[in-house]
Amino acid sequence: MKLSALQQSYTNRRSNSFRAAGGLDSSVDGSGKSPAAIFWLVLHGLCCLISLVLGFRFSRLVFFLFFSTASNGGTSGLYPSTPFLGTTADIAGSLSFQANPSPNLELPPNRTAGGISSSRVVVGRHGIRIRPWPHPNPDEVMKAHRIIERVQREQKLQFGIKNPRTVIVVTPTYVRTFQTLHLTGLMHSLMNVPYDLIWIVIEAGGTTNETASLLAKSGLRTIHIGFDRRMPNSWEDRHRLEAQMRLRALRIVREEKLDGILMFGDDSNMHSMELFDEIQKVKWIGAVSVGILAHSGNTDELSSVAHKKAEEENLPPPVQGPACNSSEKLVGWHIFNSLPYVGNGATYIDDRATVLPRKLEWSGFVLNSRLLWKAAEDRPEWVKDLDKLDGVREEIESPLSLLKDPSMVEPLGSCGRKVLLWWLRVEARTDSKFPARWIIDPPLEVTVPAKRTPWPDAPPELPSNVKEISIQEHTEKRHAKSRASRSKHSSRSKRKHESRTADPQVSSKVSEE
Amino acid sequence: MELCRWVFCVLLLIASSLRVGAEQLRRGQRTERISGSAGDVLEDNPVGRLKVFVYELPSKYNKKILQKDPRCLTHMFAAEIFMHRFLLSSPVRTLNPEEADWFYTPVYTTCDLTPNGLPLPFKSPRMMRSAIQLISSNWPYWNRTEGADHFFVVPHDFGACFHYQEEKAIERGILHLLQRATLVQTFGQRNHVCLKEGSITIPPYAPPQKMQSHLIPPDTPRSIFVYFRGLFYDVGNDPEGGYYARGARAAVWENFKDNPLFDISTEHPMTYYEDMQRAVFCLCPLGWAPWSPRLVEGVIFGCIPVIIADDIVLPFADAIPWEEIGVFVAEEDVPNLDTILTSIPPEVILRKQRLLANPSMKQAMLFPQPAQPGDAFHQILNGLARKLPHGRNIYLKPGEKILNWTAGPVGDLKPW
Numbered sequence: 001m002k003l004s005a006l007q008q009s010y011t012n013r014r015s016n017s018f019r020a021a022g023g024l025d026s027s028v029d030g031s032g033k034s035p036a037a038i039f040w041l042v043l044h045g046l047c048c049l050i051s052l053v054l055g056f057r058f059s060r061l062v063f064f065l066f067f068s069t070a071s072n073g074g075t076s077g078l079y080p081s082t083p084f085l086g087t088t089a090d091i092a093g094s095l096s097f098q099a100n101p102s103p104n105l106e107l108p109p110n111r112t113a114g115g116i117s118s119s120r121v122v123v124g125r126h127g128i129r130i131r132p133w134p135h136p137n138p139d140e141v142m143k144a145h146r147i148i149e150r151v152q153r154e155q156k157l158q159f160g161i162k163n164p165r166t167v168i169v170v171t172p173t174y175v176r177t178f179q180t181l182h183l184t185g186l187m188h189s190l191m192n193v194p195y196d197l198i199w200i201v202i203e204a205g206g207t208t209n210e211t212a213s214l215l216a217k218s219g220l221r222t223i224h225i226g227f228d229r230r231m232p233n234s235w236e237d238r239h240r241l242e243a244q245m246r247l248r249a250l251r252i253v254r255e256e257k258l259d260g261i262l263m264f265g266d267d268s269n270m271h272s273m274e275l276f277d278e279i280q281k282v283k284w285i286g287a288v289s290v291g292i293l294a295h296s297g298n299t300d301e302l303s304s305v306a307h308k309k310a311e312e313e314n315l316p317p318p319v320q321g322p323a324c325n326s327s328e329k330l331v332g333w334h335i336f337n338s339l340p341y342v343g344n345g346a347t348y349i350d351d352r353a354t355v356l357p358r359k360l361e362w363s364g365f366v367l368n369s370r371l372l373w374k375a376a377e378d379r380p381e382w383v384k385d386l387d388k389l390d391g392v393r394e395e396i397e398s399p400l401s402l403l404k405d406p407s408m409v410e411p412l413g414s415c416g417r418k419v420l421l422w423w424l425r426v427e428a429r430t431d432s433k434f435p436a437r438w439i440i441d442p443p444l445e446v447t448v449p450a451k452r453t454p455w456p457d458a459p460p461e462l463p464s465n466v467k468e469i470s471i472q473e474h475t476e477k478r479h480a481k482s483r484a485s486r487s488k489h490s491s492r493s494k495r496k497h498e499s500r501t502a503d504p505q506v507s508s509k510v511s512e513e
Numbered sequence: 514m515e516l517c518r519w520v521f522c523v524l525l526l527i528a529s530s531l532r533v534g535a536e537q538l539r540r541g542q543r544t545e546r547i548s549g550s551a552g553d554v555l556e557d558n559p560v561g562r563l564k565v566f567v568y569e570l571p572s573k574y575n576k577k578i579l580q581k582d583p584r585c586l587t588h589m590f591a592a593e594i595f596m597h598r599f600l601l602s603s604p605v606r607t608l609n610p611e612e613a614d615w616f617y618t619p620v621y622t623t624c625d626l627t628p629n630g631l632p633l634p635f636k637s638p639r640m641m642r643s644a645i646q647l648i649s650s651n652w653p654y655w656n657r658t659e660g661a662d663h664f665f666v667v668p669h670d671f672g673a674c675f676h677y678q679e680e681k682a683i684e685r686g687i688l689h690l691l692q693r694a695t696l697v698q699t700f701g702q703r704n705h706v707c708l709k710e711g712s713i714t715i716p717p718y719a720p721p722q723k724m725q726s727h728l729i730p731p732d733t734p735r736s737i738f739v740y741f742r743g744l745f746y747d748v749g750n751d752p753e754g755g756y757y758a759r760g761a762r763a764a765v766w767e768n769f770k771d772n773p774l775f776d777i778s779t780e781h782p783m784t785y786y787e788d789m790q791r792a793v794f795c796l797c798p799l800g801w802a803p804w805s806p807r808l809v810e811g812v813i814f815g816c817i818p819v820i821i822a823d824d825i826v827l828p829f830a831d832a833i834p835w836e837e838i839g840v841f842v843a844e845e846d847v848p849n850l851d852t853i854l855t856s857i858p859p860e861v862i863l864r865k866q867r868l869l870a871n872p873s874m875k876q877a878m879l880f881p882q883p884a885q886p887g888d889a890f891h892q893i894l895n896g897l898a899r900k901l902p903h904g905r906n907i908y909l910k911p912g913e914k915i916l917n918w919t920a921g922p923v924g925d926l927k928p929w
Binding site (some may be wrong): 120121123129131143146148150154155156158160 | 543679680683702704705730731732734735736738754755756759760763764767768769771772773774793823824844845847848849851852854855856857859862863866
């Protein structure tokens with residue numbers, strides 16, 4: 001790197017070896033030794049001896065301080081005493097005393113060529129100016145951050161999307177233990193989106209206060225719709241229902257003539273901010289790559305062995321999305337390889353087996369909302385009208401059913417190479433309970449005083465859960481149990497135990513699946 | 514009445530369109546035109562405004578030296594070699610010396626390199642003298658003006674003082690024989706012995722391809738406030754500090770080493786160029802000499818240069834208004850650098866970035882091969898063209914002699 005070359009080169013250049021080798025260097029030394037030169041030589045020798053005795057480099061700065069003249073010392077700076085000498089000692093801590101190429105004390109001679117006025121800037125030793133409190137000032141840090149923010153905003157204006165369109169997010173949801181977890185994550189992602197947003201939330205089983213209170217916290221423009229059917233227990237049926245819920249949302253977009261870019265934000269997915277920037281580029285319908293994080297279920301011996309074998313065979317990456325040829329044109333689709341999981345897939349929510357994605361997830365597709373409008377003039381011919389899908393008996397698996405010609409899909413995210421969102425379905429057990437809106441009301445009573453721990457009939461295998469000594473931890477324990485606890489035995493017995501003690505308090509709570 | 518109404522409507526239309534136009538201009542404006550004290554001259558075309566005659570020196574002054582050490586083509590003093598090559602094939606070159614306005618002597622004085630790649634200036638004065646003796650004896654043009662219409666490229670640390678140490682350079686002064694010629698050099702400091710009146714300051718050579726290959730997408734947000742990589746203490750030559758950089762670099766370190774806004778260190782990261790593009794300010798403090806390639810790098814990467822070097826003269830100072838582009842901090846104000854930088858209003862910062870984004874600004878700092886319009890070669894020619902026409906007084910009367918051929922240190926007089 002040029003820097004290092006320069007610095008090293010200066011280091012080497014100025015070493016004594018070149019002075020000896022150069023020989024023809026500045027002709028000042030050509031003249032015979034003057035008394036002054038001899039004096040400096042003797043002084044130099046003396047300093048070397050002193051350094052030898054003392055063990056560190058005796059700085060001739062001492063002499064400089066004695067002999068500094070007023071005429072030239074004017075512009076050289078302050079000497080904040082302690083910190084400066086401190087640094088000197090730090091640097092000169094090494095035992096070696098270096099013979100300086102030229103006596104540093106030699107104040108610049110006023111010999112200047114010709115009649116040019118000498119520079120105000122003085123050559124020679126200057127002080128290192130350190131202010132009394134060399135630490136950051138918080139006000140200035142805040143000002144700097146505001147400057148940085150302004151610069152970044154300007155960058156976004158200049159290089160970012162010119163005319164951002166509204167983003168319409170369609171989310172099917174239903175009340176369950178993990179709903180808060182998933183929905184809060186999605187909500188925070190959406191709150192960070194720098195564009196206008198409309199959030200359509202379809203809730204299975206009708207709208208509830210639970211969901212509504214969550215949505216109210218977001219401050220986004222939401223359309224909260226209830227769907228009459230309840231979420232079934234099996235994954236197959238679930239997917240079917242979710243598809244219908246999404247279609248319901250599409251109908252709303254059509255009725256209200258919402259304008260913007262439609263994306264399917266499932267509450268269990270994880271979205272990156274780049275996704276929202278990327279989907280602004282869509283013209284009619286686009287596809288992004290979805291990373292599939294298929295949770296490999298419980299550590300069943302057999303399945304893990306099979307998994308490892310599959311890994312060794314170099315599985316293709318777990319990504320669903322568009323596949324392009326070398327000229328960046330869509331040629332096909334990457335689909336999640338579910339072969340290793342054949343036969344091991346989860347059927348019911350409770351299963352500990354792997355939950356598999358569908359062939360093509362809805363969330364990987366992005367639509368221009370004008371595709372859905374009744375009579376948009378510039379709607380391309382290869383799009384079916386939404387009304388035609390109403391009476392269709394067969395399953396609508398993905399937005400591709402909306403198209404007559406699936407090759408018109410635009411691949412986004414540098415042709416599917418960038419994975420901009422991740423799919424992962426983790427749900428609690430069907431029978432897990434949680435307090436409504438996660439508010440404990442009325443407050444829990446102490447069922448067993450702390451002194452009596454451990455509980456008399458607690459199973460011995462989970463001592464860590466039992467060493468609670470406070471009410472909060474007691475509450476947490478109950479929450480922990482109601483989440484997806486993996487060990488069957490303890491959870492069952494715990495539940496039984498808890499249901500005995502908790503029933504009187506649970507009366508006001510809604511027990512959900 | 515009808516007329517009044519029509520006039521009123523037309524006026525309204527004009528007003529609204531002007532407003533819209535202004536808004537569009539403001540929103541989409543990415544750059545601003547740059548005009549310095551000499552006017553809006555960055556994009557001038559020198560062809561047709563001057564003629565340059567290139568002396569044919571024996572190859573021992575240029576080609577042979579380059580053959581001995583091809584590293585001269587990539588170090589930061591390579592401008593002298595590339596200027597020669599550019600002039601040889603440029604339309605401003607003339608083969609008829611009678612019609613030439615300027616005369617160029619291609620002598621590579623900064624090509625005597627140590628094993629580490631640093632130029633040794635000890636033989637350079639002799640080399641220059643020998644070249645001048647050659648041209649004055651073989652052609653009449655030197656003697657008729659004693660070099661007043663000749664220009665030389667001397668990109669070394671302290672220009673034509675031909676020494677790397679400032680005290681020695683000041684003692685030597687500019688080579689006596691060059692006192693009437695125009696010097697094209699990288700060193701520039703006001704009221705300094707080694708900067709002659711009428712010299713043209715140029716940027717140090719930085720390899721354009723290398724910098725272009727490290728560009729990152731312009732929408733990458735700038736998240737570093739102040740960036741600097743380099744030495745603060747030159748432990749080899751100035752272990753106590755205070756000598757190197759007149760103590761300014763050491764002051765930067767001591768005052769801001771634990772300030773989270775300042776990303777400063779002595780590391781040599783692989784992502785140096787990329788990091789510069791993610792920074793708002795880049796420090797360009799002096800080292801042993803006041804100039805440094807950091808200025809060029811900062812301009813190319815859109816990072817506002819913070820110049821800490823008292824009285825420095827920056828490249829093409831008459832064509833580029835550096836005060837509007839960079840931030841100048843006096844060496845004695847270094848302890849207050851954070852206050853100074855954070856108190857700059859954001860509009861000023863955005864304006865500086867707009868000026869830096871101007872492509873002609875970036876072009877003016879580069880020496881691309883082959884030459885492109887608006888690059889540093891053309892700026893040098895523009896500078897030379899602005900000095901035309903020569904005054905009548907540069908031509909010596911017959912018999913008049915101004916230069917003393919035996920002036921200067923005795924060692925210089927030895928033949929090369």
